[in-house]
Amino acid sequence: MIKIHYDNPRLTSNLRDSSGIRFYLGNELRQYDLSYLVFGTLSSPESLAIPPNAEQFIVDSYCPPEATRNLPASGINIVSALPHTHLQGISVWTKLIRNNTAVQYLFNAEAFDFNHQFANRLPTPIKIYPGDAFATRCIYSTKNKNNITLGGKRTIDEMCSHTFSYYPIAESLTACLTAIDQTAWQTIMKTSLPIDNVKLEQWLHNLTWTSNSVAQWQEFYNEAQRFIMYDRGSYMEFNVLPTIPKYEDLQIEPCxxxxxxxxxxxxxxxxxxxxxxxxxxxxxxxxxxxxxxxxxxxxxxxxxxxxxxx
Incomplete structure (x- = not known):
């Protein structure tokens, strides 16, 4: 499958796209099939609501050990990483968590730039086993924005996605994504009624932002209950994450x-x-x-x- 996104904010006419894809055929079947594993958040307003005029706004997601329970006992091998946000993203990383301890970065795009995106081949494959967990963080800067930025597919919207290629293929998990849970939105909106994306967007766009409200919004994102979506290939599973779990972090070494x-x-x-x-x-x-x-x-x-x- 190939997917290409087009963006023409100035509505310029008579534009042509000459993008293409080249296939190579081999005479022998490869030993392993390559597949993909995605961490981060869903691309929707309930997942991403980033306030304006923020030097740094942090969005964390977490994929718990139960997500990888059906991986092969011998593990899978991560070979490349593709971090992805849109224009406001400045940093993306994912850490491998094993036995509640951060073992290493799967990949750390500490200085992310929307205009320079590509798959990063790892020098050495990283082994993933059943029971492993993953912490993903996307950081955004909105000093150039006067309005809230919401999750979505358009370039002016935002995303938080970290895609890894691996082998051998394991069909038990293709994505582990989070979003702020409905109950958390109901609490902050002070309502018991069901909330759809239209109502949520209207409420978010009507918010007034100050330095204090931005700080409070960061606290909300740090503590809010989330729901998790496991894409297991042939079916979906959903679970609730009361808060982002604490884990023993990596030791910072001097440069x-x-x-x-x-x-x-x-x-x-x-x-x-x-x-x-x-x-x-x-x-x-x-x-x-x-x-x-x-x-x-x-x-x-x-x-x-x-x-x-x-």
């Missing part, structure tokens, strides 16, 4: 700083980075074959800043 010739600036990267980025004596970039395009882009961007500073 290894390396001086760059002809500059007082310093770059550092976490000691547990899985990609080797280094600099030679001529201050030129040296990358490994497994480096992603994003790593190379970051270097070009940093070098540009250094040249501007002189």
């Amino acid at each position: 290894n700083r390396k001086e760059i010739q002809h500059s007082n600036d310093q770059l550092c990267h976490e000691s547990n980075d899985s990609i080797d980025i280094d600099y030679d004596r001529n201050d030129s970039y040296r990358y490994d074959q497994d480096d992603t395009l994003w790593d190379r882009y970051k270097y070009i961007y940093i070098r540009g800043l250094m040249k501007v500073k002189g």
Whole structure:
């Protein structure tokens, strides 16, 4: 399946799309079938309601151990990651939680840019086993917005999605997504009546925002009850998550700083980075074959800043 989204906010006429897809056929069947696993939130107003003029607004989702209960006992292998938000997203990460302890990042797009999105091939596959859980966080900045941003498919709407490719294929789980539960919305809207998306959108658009109300909205998102949707391929399951569970987080290690010739600036990267980025004596970039395009882009961007500073 191929899915292409089009956006023409200026309603420009006579536009043509020349996008395409190229297929390669092999003579021998591959040993494994590749499949996809998606974490994050549903793309709807009940999932994402991001206030304006916020430096950072955090949306957390959590996929509990029961989601992976039917994975093969031998596990599956995560090989690539595709983080995705729209224009307001600035960071996306997913952590692997095992026995209530964060083991590692599945992938950390700490500096996400909507205009530079691609699948990131992991240098080493990450093994996932039955009973593993996952914490996903999307961070948004809305300093350039005067109105609330809601979840949806349009570019001006928002999404929180982290897609991973893996093998061998396990049809017991294709997505684990959350949304704020109906009871949480009823509580904050002070009503006992059922709430549909039309009523919710109207109520959200009528809110008045101040720095205090933005902070209160963040607290609401931090503590609100959620419902979870498990897409198990041939059927759906739903469950309730009273709050985002607490877990023992990763230990933060100090950066290894390396001086760059002809500059007082310093770059550092976490000691547990899985990609080797280094600099030679001529201050030129040296990358490994497994480096992603994003790593190379970051270097070009940093070098540009250094040249501007002189």
